[in-house]
Amino acid sequence: MKFVIESCPTFIYKRITNAYKDALIRRGHEVVYLNPSSESQASVETSEVERQSFSDEYYKGLLASSTKDDVLLVFPNSTILNQVDDSSDDRRCHYEYFSGRIWFLHLDRIAGLFLKQEQSWRRMGDRVTHFCLEYEDAIDLREMGFERAFPIFHYSELEATDDRHSIDGVSFVGHVLPNFQQFYTEMRHLPFAHQIAADFWSRIACLDRAIDSSAVRYAKGLHPYGSPGFWKSKFSYRYVTGRMSIYFRGDLMERLPSGIPLDIFGGDPRYLLGDSIGRDGPAQQIDRKNTKYHSPIHSRAELERIYRNSPINLNVTSTQFDTAVVNRVPDVGAVGGFILTDRRGDLSKVTDVHQEISYSTLDELADKLDFYLTHDRERAEVARQLHEDIRAKYTYDRAIDYLMERGMSETSAASPYRVDLGCGKWKPEGYIGVDISPSSKADIIADLTRRFPFPASTVDVVRAHDTIEHLPDRIHTMNEIWRVCKDGALVDLKVPSTDGRGAFQDPTHVSFWNRNSFMYYCVEFPAYLELCHSYGFRGSFQLLKLEGQGEEREEFIHVVLRAVKGKPQDVLVRELRQSLDLRDENIVLLPDWQADPAVLYSELRGFFLSLAEREDGDRVTVLVCACDPQTPQQAASIDPEEALGEVFLNILIEEGIDLINSSCAISFVTQIDDAASEVLKSDASYRVLLAYDPDLEVSAPFDDIPVR
Numbered sequence: 253m254k255f256v257i258e259s260c261p262t263f264i265y266k267r268i269t270n271a272y273k274d275a276l277i278r279r280g281h282e283v284v285y286l287n288p289s290s291e292s293q294a295s296v297e298t299s300e301v302e303r304q305s306f307s308d309e310y311y312k313g314l315l316a317s318s319t320k321d322d323v324l325l326v327f328p329n330s331t332i333l334n335q336v337d338d339s340s341d342d343r344r345c346h347y348e349y350f351s352g353r354i355w356f357l358h359l360d361r362i363a364g365l366f367l368k369q370e371q372s373w374r375r376m377g378d379r380v381t382h383f384c385l386e387y388e389d390a391i392d393l394r395e396m397g398f399e400r401a402f403p404i405f406h407y408s409e410l411e412a413t414d415d416r417h418s419i420d421g422v423s424f425v426g427h428v429l430p431n432f433q434q435f436y437t438e439m440r441h442l443p444f445a446h447q448i449a450a451d452f453w454s455r456i457a458c459l460d461r462a463i464d465s466s467a468v469r470y471a472k473g474l475h476p477y478g479s480p481g482f483w484k485s486k487f488s489y490r491y492v493t494g495r496m497s498i499y500f501r502g503d504l505m506e507r508l509p510s511g512i513p514l515d516i517f518g519g520d521p522r523y524l525l526g527d528s529i530g531r532d533g534p535a536q537q538i539d540r541k542n543t544k545y546h547s548p549i550h551s552r553a554e555l556e557r558i559y560r561n562s563p564i565n566l567n568v569t570s571t572q573f574d575t576a577v578v579n580r581v582p583d584v585g586a587v588g589g590f591i592l593t594d595r596r597g598d599l600s601k602v603t604d605v606h607q608e609i610s611y612s613t614l615d616e617l618a619d620k621l622d623f624y625l626t627h628d629r630e631r632a633e634v635a636r637q638l639h640e641d642i643r644a645k646y647t648y649d650r651a652i653d654y655l656m657e658r659g660m661s662e663t664s665a666a667s668p669y670r671v672d673l674g675c676g677k678w679k680p681e682g683y684i685g686v687d688i689s690p691s692s693k694a695d696i697i698a699d700l701t702r703r704f705p706f707p708a709s710t711v712d713v714v715r716a717h718d719t720i721e722h723l724p725d726r727i728h729t730m731n732e733i734w735r736v737c738k739d740g741a742l743v744d745l746k747v748p749s750t751d752g753r754g755a756f757q758d759p760t761h762v763s764f765w766n767r768n769s770f771m772y773y774c775v776e777f778p779a780y781l782e783l784c785h786s787y788g789f790r791g792s793f794q795l796l797k798l799e800g801q802g803e804e805r806e807e808f809i810h811v812v813l814r815a816v817k818g819k820p821q822d823v824l825v826r827e828l829r830q831s832l833d834l835r836d837e838n839i840v841l842l843p844d845w846q847a848d849p850a851v852l853y854s855e856l857r858g859f860f861l862s863l864a865e866r867e868d869g870d871r872v873t874v875l876v877c878a879c880d881p882q883t884p885q886q887a888a889s890i891d892p893e894e895a896l897g898e899v900f901l902n903i904l905i906e907e908g909i910d911l912i913n914s915s916c917a918i919s920f921v922t923q924i925d926d927a928a929s930e931v932l933k934s935d936a937s938y939r940v941l942l943a944y945d946p947d948l949e950v951s952a953p954f955d956d957i958p959v960r
Contacts (some may be wrong), residue, residue, distance in 0.1 A: 254322045256314070256350075258286040260329040263550055264579065268359070269327050271409040275648035284314075315349040322352035323659070328360045333369070345372045355659050357404065358384045359579075361494055361572040362393070363487035373398065381659045385576045387598070387702060388464050395707040396483060402658045403697060405602070406579040407651045408586035408642060413556045421513030421542075422621065423562035425549055425580070427521040428501040430538040435499045444470050444489055452496060455571065456503060460595040460612040462574035463493050478708065494572030501568040502538045509618050510541045512625070514566075517558060518548040559589040563631070564624055567593035575702075577602050581609075585642035590635040592620055597702075603641040608634045654690060661695065668712030671736075673700060674719030683715060701725065706736040709817065717746040721755065724762045727788050730773050734791030737815035743793065745811045749800065752807035767798060770811055775823050792816040794823050824927035829935065832919040836871040837937045840921075840957055842881040842950070844943040845890055855942035856899045860911055864903075869915035875936065878922045881950040892920055929953040 255276050259269045273285045318324070324347060326332060335346035347354055354376065358365070362384065366373075373380055374397075383404040384390040393401035432452060439445050447466060455461045467489040468477075475481035498521065508514060520535040537545060549555050559565055567580040575597035584591040585603065593599070594617075595610035603609070611617040624631045675685035679693045686705065687694035698705040700723055714733055723729045733743055748754035750766045771777040772784035774795040781792060793813035800806035816823045832838075841859065843852060866872065878892040896918070900911045921928055932953045938960040941950075949955070 254282040254284065254319075256284045256286070256318070256322065256324045258327070258330045258332050260327055261331075262329055263548075265327055265329050265359075267409070267552060268579075269325075271407070271648045272325060272651070274409070275652045278649065279652055286314075315346055316351070318351045320352050322350070324350045324352065324354045326354060326356045328358070328365075333365065342371070342375075344375075345369060348372055348376060353379055353381065353659060355381045355383060355655065358382060358386075358389060359404075359406070361386055361490055362389045363490040363494065363572070366487050367484065367491070383655065383658070385578075386573055387575050387699060391698075391703045391705050392483070392486075394705050395478065397707070401705075403699075404651075404654070405598070405646060406577065406582050407646045407648050408579070408582040409648055410552065410556050410559070410583050410586040412586075412588045412639075413553070413560050419515055419558065419562045421515065421562075421625065422508075422564045422566050423515045423517065423558055424501075424505070424566045424568075425517045425555065425558060426501075427498045427518055428505060428516060428538065428568075429498045429520060429536050430502040430506065431536070432496070432499040432503055435496050439492060439496075442492065444492075448489075448492055448496065451493060452500060452503075452571075455500065456507075456614070458612065459504075459614070459617075460597075463571065464490070464574050467493070490572060494570060497570035497572065500571050504568055504614065505543075505566075506538045506540050507614055508540065509621070512542065512621050514540065514543045515546060515562075516543065517546045519545050555583070556587050559584045560587040562589060564621060565589055565591040567591055569594050569596060582642050582646045585635075585638040586646075588635055588639045590624065590631050591638070592617065592624070597699075602646065603638050605634045605637045605641075609638065657690075658697075669710060670713040670715065671706065671711055673704075673714065673716040673733075674722065680715065683713075700732070701728070704732040704736050708735050709738050711736045711741055712738055713742050713744065715744045717744075718748075720745060721747050721758075721761045721763055721765065726763050726765075726769075727784075729763070730793075731788070731790055734773075734793065734815055737817075739815060739817035741815040742796075743811075743813040743815060745809075745813070747809055747811070749802075749806045749809045751800075752802055752805050754807050765809065767800070767806075767809060770795065770798065770809075770813070774813070775816060775821075792823070794827070821926060821930070824925075825930050828927050828931050832875060832921070832931065833873055833917045834931075834935050835873045835917060837868075838873045838875055838935050840875045840877060840932060840936045840939040840954065842877050842939055842941045842954065843892075843895075844941075845878075845880065845892070847943045849890070851943055852895070853899055853902075856896065857903060859940065859942060860899065861903065861907070861909070863916060864909050864911060864914065866916075873917040873919060875932070876918060876920050877954075878920050879924060881941065881954050883951065924953065932957060 257269050257273050257276075259266050269285075273283050276283050315324070326347060332347055333345075337344045337346060337349075362382075373382075378400060380398070381400040381402070382390065382393050382398060383402055384393070385404055385406065387403050390401040390403045436445065436449055439448060442448070447470060451463045451466050455463065467486045470489050471477075471482045471485035474485050505514065505516075516538075519537060522535075535545070537543075549558065565580065565584045567578065567584075569576075569578055573596065577593075577596050577598045581591055581593055581599070581602060591609055593610055595606075595612045599606040599610055611620055624634075670683045672679055672683040672685050675683070675687050675692060675694055676689070677693050679685035679695075684696065685692070685694040686696045686698050686700070688697065688699050690697055696705050700719075714737060716733075720726075720729050737743065747765045748758075748761065750756070750764050755761060755764050770793075771780040773781065773789060773791070773793050775781060775792050776795050781789075794816055795811075796814055797810065797812035799810050801808040801810060843856060845852070863869065863872070863874070876892055876896065903909050903911055921932070924932075929952065933956045936957045939954055939957040940960060
């Protein structure tokens with residue numbers, strides 16, 4: 253296959269694009285590597301082409317000459333992202349002229365890019381695949397209709413070096429500025445500036461705090477969730493939160509204990525804009541004792557030396573990321589160095605020593621800095637494990653395998669849209685598989701402890717066998733299942749029961765279920781459902797099937813639910829109407845079940861004989877009330893079905909009329925709850941009282957039904 257990759261002007265993305273290029277060539281692919289800053293043209297034998305500069309016509313010509321089998325890889329900061337065809341009516345981006353597949357590697361948040369290029373992405377349809385470093389971005393894209401969106405991690409091509417470089421304390425490679433107030437002053441004209449400031453200080457206090465919830469809350473205050481205005485507002489908010497990253501780092505580093513030496517390689521990022529520090533003013537530096545500044549890093553060898561030889565490398569994740577692990581962590585691990593990083597949700601997937609190398613508060617960071625600077629053996633052991641984890645899972649060869657598997661897959665939705673949660677290697681035919689493990693047969697790699705990777709109300713069938721017991725938050729699990737389901741969608745669950753041993757014996761089971769657990773989510777149990785809503789459950793289901801499996805004890809539960817998107821009461825009413833077999837004319841029959849049996853039987857016999865004379869019996873349903881009309885909560889003193897059976901048998905013997913198989917329908921109303929009241933009030937044609945004065949007062953809902 254042929255891949256087209258454009259290098260990027262910044263050092264980090266030039267490294268990344270070059271690493272992807274080398275990995276593709278190792279796999280035997282042809283690579284056209286566009287390097288606008290290069291002054292040389294590499295040998296064609298290496299399957300790469302470098303150019304010095306590009307005109308719009310060159311870009312359009314190169315892209316238009318592609319075939320449907322080619323792949324264009326687009327990285328952050330690529331020149332091609334800003335190339336627009338002004339001659340086109342809809343100002344198409346130049347990459348839209350590419351004939352093959354286009355893979356966007358969103359190693360920054362999608363916020364700013366989406367605001368500019370949404371229409372281009374929509375025009376290209378399934379030719380585009382999005383790989384997102386931040387999990388929420390992949391889920392957002394899917395919710396907006398971009399089905400080909402997948403999470404991705406950073407990888408590293410760095411190698412351990414024997415070249416020693418004397419560094420005494422803590423190193424930070426990257427951009428950092430002091431004075432958050434300066435940033436806030438520039439942003440205070442924005443309508444959400446005060447909320448951004450609150451996010452800044454909240455995250456200083458709790459370093460693993462997610463900011464995405466603030467963006468969602470802000471957007472929902474302006475627009476309905478999921479509307480175009482909602483997404484625009486959310487991404488505008490997220491774009492600004494990303495811009496405060498360098499000030500956030502500065503504030504955090506100023507708070508480090510003064511006795512810890514800190515070496516900053518880079519600092520003021522003005523050089524990226526072509527400014528000359530010194531000529532255009534002095535560099536902005538954080539005000540902290542024991543801090544040294546060094547020139548920015550511009551070579552891979554120098555970066556490897558610093559990461560390998562620093563006792564501690566410090567990472568402070570950019571504020572645009574809530575869960576993603578940025579490139580410093582795999583880079584430091586790849587060279588065998590030691591790092592401390594603020595705790596992110598994805599870190600546990602990267603390494604087994606995620607607890608040892610992470611911190612969530614400034615106090616925890618200070619304690620770990622002090623400990624690891626004075627405990628060389630422990631620090632070396634953690635670094636060794638991190639190195640092994642990165643070399644095993646996060647090399648660029650592994651990255652290419654992942655991109656090829658996801659980018660070349662066909663993800664057209666099944667019809668109806670069926671998903672199998674936690675499919676593992678046993679995905680059923682006709683289902684979209686979802687799993688957290690890249691080695692599974694999943695079509696979508698997703699973490700089900702977070703937002704499920706489907707838009708609201710899009711799924712027809714959810715299957716989760718031996719899955720939900722592995723998810724810690726039962727309310728979140730049921731909320732997300734309900735959210736993605738269409739109204740009336742089926743939910744097929746199989747889960748170990750706490751009545752057996754299986755629920756507890758597996759060390760990966762973290763939530764526990766039994767028969768009664770599902771009462772809290774179903775409309776058939778309104779008191780439990782109301783209680784569950786107070787716990788945070790937002791939906792409702794209808795219980796269709798609940799059965800246990802096991803020989804000596806109930807080891808498993810098999811549950812089938814139907815998603816209810818309207819009011820739970822509406823579902824009960826709809827089901828009751830169906831079960832009562834309502835027709836054009838629905839007669840409510842109110843016998844006096846406390847009356848003398850001879851009188852009662854005579855009245856029943858007379859009513860049904862008169863009904864048998866009707867020629868339109870197939871239009872009639874008789875709703876036999878099996879309770880006291882004056883006190884509906886009081887059940888009949890005799891069995892209504894047995895009583896009618898005797899009456900029908902008597903009529904058959906004496907009159908030769910077969911009422912049992914007659915055309916009219918007979919249903920029993922055994923419980924007068926809210927659903928039954930609504931059905932009787934709206935659907936009953938009239939009521940007939942037996943052995944009663946027709947003018948006798950009766951209780952609701954019978955008093956709303958006319959008398960005949």
